[in-house]
Amino acid sequence: MEKKYFFTITMILSLFCACSDSERCINEGSEEFLSVAQVGFALKSSDAASKSFFEEGDQIGLYIYDSQGSGYRGMTYKNNSWALHAPVSVSEGYTDIYAAYPYNSQNDVATSFEIEHTSQTDYLYSDRYSVNSTNPVLSLTMKHALALIEFEFQWTDVSQAANLELIAIQGQGLYSKAKIDLITGKMEHLKGWNDPAVIYGWQLGSDHLNDGSKVSLMVVPCDEIENDGDIMIDFYTDNMKAHWPVPAGTRWESGKRYTYKVLIQERLLEIMDVRIEDWIDAGTDRISLPWYE
Template identity: 25%
Template sequence: MSVSEFGMFVTDTAGNLYPDNIRVLNRSGKWTFAEISLSDGDKGIYAYYPYNPSFSGGKMGLDARSQTDYLYSERTMVSGNAPSASITLYHLLSKVTFRMPAAVTAVRVADYSYSASYSLLTGSLEIKPEKGTISSGTGSLLLYPGDSPAMHVALVAGGHPYDFVMPAAAFRSGKEYVYTLKTAGNGVEIEDITITGWQPGGNYEGTITEKEQERQ
């Protein structure tokens, strides 16, 4: 996917987090952002997408109702001697796709724990208790990774509504789970499940330039 902006959090050599939530923009093919000081030691960069000015403490607030394709990076180290950064963004969520002989044009899951928080520094995902409905106008849903209980899924295929119970599953970040369905009476049954790698998230290559900033 093409990423035109993303956010960054920065730590010092000891892993202490700086307060800035840095916005990175692509302007006419050039990445621009607030400068980072490299004169006082190496820095660790944690990138995420999409940029959100309300994020703080190296954490992303997630809401599955928006069906946003959240991306994150592993730590990238830069220094005064090696200021160039090559950042790879990975899919944080799992993609679940439903296929039928007729095109699936809508999917809905009710009573889903939609709110979560993800720590870029520790890689931990905290799913909160709030529940609600998530839906998509395509044949795919973006779900949180981890152990998922059985869920009631409502979908529309070829203009006809169907519903079925998707069994409990263990989803992984960055994977696409394709459920091939077949009609059975007035409902549908799972015919096959395949797991594939999702397409790459995005990449950034650039040079970190210097500017003094205060540490938390």
Template identity: 25%
Template sequence: MDKPFNHLIICLTFVMPVAALSGCSGPNDSPEQDAVMSISSCTARGDDGQEMSVSEFGMFVTDTAGNLYPDNIRVLNRSGKWTFAEISLSDGDKGIYAYYPYNPSFSGGKMGLDARSQTDYLYSERTMVSGNAPSASITLYHLLSKVTFRMPAAVTAVRVADYSYSASYSLLTGSLEIKPEKGTISSGTGSLLLYPGDSPAMHVALVAGGHPYDFVMPAAAFRSGKEYVYTLKTAGNGVEIEDITITGWQPGGNYEGTITEKEQERQ
């Protein structure tokens, strides 16, 4: 699956002091024996370009061979310091898979998704840490696709019925499984967050300038981290599509040096 844009969670790397097993270092001691993982403070920028603090996220950990530990670890920012259950690196390198927002019910390296909540789910690729490099620098990416509707009057509500709203995303494999449960998803803005991938035609109801409209949005192939802007015009008592543009969720020109587009397909 495509992973084009990070969410601008930039973790500045620093190395925490390594605790010694004894008061003095012997000739056979090495940093790998006592190292523990650390994370620096993180910031995020929203769609409006304003910085905002990130107070918590979740992560899963694998060992050197890629085997998953069972813990779903909560990472919290306390007084400017990131705190989480200690992760020792004395027994080998570790792979870190981070996600947002933290959910204690997630397990097995998978995120349970519900499009009815219109949550901006974020995920990371694997970040490796080791005894020689114990500090993790983590980048999070948009998992969903953003679909925006524009009309001459402001769109203040959007609703889609009969949508497959439940899904599961594997952080380790990058696979998205959409489940058969269907229901209504809605937003109090002119945008909806939808699952990436092939989407059938959908009946869309919206409110613009205080007036209700509806139309059929044709089948489309959505990609993670992309924004699809549908420009609509009135036609009789309804609306029709005038133009469709596809952009990065957050245009790179607004955040020089902080956004990286990733065109590689993730299978």
């Protein structure tokens, strides 16, 4: 059974007494406030690129909407618990909440958040969920905003196995920044941002590419590309440089993992197979890579 690459965060929201006049709260007339008492993963990712647990100091942003307006709150993971940066109150009326990781203290847009792939941050976000004073338990399913591109290497002669210098994905068909509207779920690419997504050998536990080695990196999702080579994938090892033009019609979606089986034999590198899973294109592609010294 293939693993599904998503996880669920369960947030138990506790009630407290009145907010002080100096605190800016949603529903200021209410005297009940929420805090995050517990966060737990229902499923952890096994690949090295994805985030599979929260660490001390990690922060999540909460986008909050009710009849009085909207707000943005951060919470930080400290001493095995979550602490809101400022109180949030709820009343009998419903309050809608979206979540996004990581928290951005500079965020001033109440309906969207920005993603990028140059830092290789695993951006996460949720759909809308509603709470009120009588229903304070919120279960959030966080989704991956980026697409995960994985390469599985095979060698016809294992004695030729090499050390990885880098893998880069770049081209005019690949944007490096985008905005996601949390209310509609739509993504908008930011024009003029086409920086490559790069993984270096030194960033891996081992840069040696054995038979069966896997290397993955994340990219901003792309629409169906029009021409072969609008996106290029560059493979650099200590004894090889090869470049593969991604074929026309390829589309990389949020929250999906695309596994490319890469066969290396003598002076030829080939893409043998593509698998698409949640983070399936049935069939096999065998495409020879041009060789460059």
